[in-house]
């Protein structure tokens with residue numbers, strides 16, 4: 001696979017996925033991805049995207065103050 005943006009080499013890597021919802025920030029660590037060596041563009045497989053969505057579904061975003069939740073992809077219960 002090559003990068004759709006710059007055509008560079010894409011290799012297996014891990015990244016942090018950050019989702020912001022109002023005052024709520026969710027950080028998922030160690031998310032498997034493919035990353036362009038040239039421009040740094042990150043690609044997620046459909047399977048990984050589904051797991052991320054499940055993780056986000058289990059989290060309640062209702063908060064009046066800024067809340068940051070950090071989850072490790074490898075240790076989450078829905079994977």
Ligand SMILES: [Zn+2]
Nearest residue numbers: 003006036039
């Ligand atoms: Zn690229």
